[in-house]
Amino acid sequence: MSKLSRRRFLYTAGATTAGTILLNACTNPPNPNQQQTTTTASPAVNVGGGEGPEVTTARLGYIPIFESTPIIIAKVKGFFDKYGMTDVQVVKQASWGALRDNVIIGSQGGGLDAAQFQMPMPYFLNEGLITADKSKLPMYVLLQTSTQGNGIAIAGKHSGKNMHLNLSQVKSYFTQLKGGGTPFTAAYTFPGANQELWIRYWLAAGGIDPDADVKLIAVPPPQTVANMKTGTMDGFSTGDPWPYRIVQENIGFMATLTAQIWPAHPEEYFAVRADWADQYPKATKAIMKALMEAQQWVDDPANRDEAIQILSGREYFNLAADILTPPMKGQYNLGDGQPAINDINMGPLFWKDPRGSVSYPYKSHDAWFLTENIRWGMLPLDTDVKGWIDKVNREDLWREAAKEMGIADADIPKETTRGVETFFDGITFDANDPTAYLKSLQIKKVSV
Structure with missing residues (x-):
């Protein structure tokens, strides 16, 4: 990778990058500005999966944008408690750089065990591309928090x-x-x-x-x-x-x-340090179940007003509810003479969207994010996209958690790809043939 490409990833103190599609298918102390949120724990209810989790505590990070909604709702509505995770701390992060750094530190150093992430940040961490010393931090992608928004x-x-x-x-x-x-x-x-x-x-x-x-x-x-x-x-x-x-x-x-x-489109994700998930597999799935139930709860239009009131709180978004209400309900005045939009399906969705599951982490979506990085010269052409995804994407854990929760079979995707994706300009992406996608693009930095 060129020095110019490497410099693109310099963002906040100590951030670096490097790269890796086989194009044939797919300690610092805690930030004092962070706000921790806890609630009085209710009695744990063991729901699915046999005996309870190995631990009851975890530190989860989030950025105050709609994509963090399931994490906040799971805390406030007691879903973590329901699945035995009675001491979960939900910790607001000042920036994506701070969130990254706190995941690297881990909860043992006052940081985080898991967090909301933009994609493909978990892959960058897994490959040591955004760590100060280029050391790899194994990560697992567990679920998608939302779409659109x-x-x-x-x-x-x-x-x-x-x-x-x-x-x-x-x-x-x-x-x-x-x-x-x-x-x-x-x-x-x-x-x-x-x-x-x-x-x-x-x-x-x-x-x-x-x-x-x-x-x-x-x-x-x-x-x-x-x-x-x-x-x-x-x-x-x-x-x-x-x-x-x-x-x-x-x-x-x-x-x-x-x-x-x-x-x-896929928006943001929930990912965990692999060492934490490997040490506490039952706790990992308990957190996933709580988040998945929160996603179902907030996706019910009848619950959106309550969700907005929760998010508007000082400890979360610290914004007036009337600012959050229109976009949360898919009501957009775009301005500049454009027609207004009033369609909840055009706003953030958390459990289902018009194409099916939101929460399930399709491997084909991860492939698009990595392929776009290749498109712009941020990752090399020979990046083993399939290999990376098979290591990091734990859709198998999502399926296990869903079955243990009693999620209907119809809501559990049968394939790891959502099929061919189509963008507004007519370009299509098939995770089984990313080379064709790159060739179809007029503006790019990679030569294919």
Whole structure:
């Protein structure tokens, strides 16, 4: 991998990268700014899977965006307690870099045992690509926390330029900005992960090279709105409710929802340190069951109002409920003359989406995230995507947990691939033939 590619992953103190598709199928003390949340434990109920978990405590990290909802709901509604995990600590993280560092430290050093993750961060950790000393931290991906619930927000000064889903008619505007010494500057929240990949796909689909025609930077999610207000950036990609605040506070508009870029797309995941899961397999599945039950609970429209009230609390998102309500219910005023959206299936979903299971971690989805990193030169062409996924993705544990919970067979996927995925621009991705996908892309850094 080139030095330039390696430098792309420098993000917060000590972060590094390196890489690895066989293109033939698929200690620091705790951060004082973190907030721990606990509730009074109710009597444990052993539900499925024989005797109770080996331990009752775990430290789980989250970022205050909608993708963390199942973790928070499982704590507040007592689902961890129900499955015997009566001492789970849910710990807010200041940034993705802080979350990464605390997972590396582990709970023994005051860090985390498991956390919410953008994809493919667990793979980067597993391969030592984002650890300070390049040491590998074995990880397991256990479930997907949500789908959609993400958007690309644009500063109001670009209103009227038709900077919406399809950028094919506005490339000259980006060229003009660059030629004037003020290139379009857009932010994501962690290098190489999904929120950067959404904005890269959107730009490239419109004929705009994200590495040559614009400037991309990394900032923590809560900082995105502040930076937009001060004019230090032109757009950002991150999870709700942050993009929606841009419209509500008259700072700008939403160019697109990621649900429009890739309907029913995978969003974020829950992953655990492999050493913790191997030591405590029953506790691992107990946590999974609690999260899966929380996903079912929050996906019931009748529970969304209560979920919003919980999330708005000071110890969680610390945002007014009226900011969270519209995007949580799929109600988006995109702004800039675009039609409003009022469809719960266009917002964040947690258990089922129009294509089936949300919670189940399809291996084919992991393959897309890794293939996109190859597309942009962040991982080498000879990366063993299938090998990586077979080590890290523990969909087998999801199936076991689901069966032990009594989840209906119809809700347990039969295949590890969801089939061919289709993006808004007509491009398709088949995890069994990632080479064909890469060849079909006009803008990329890899030569195929």
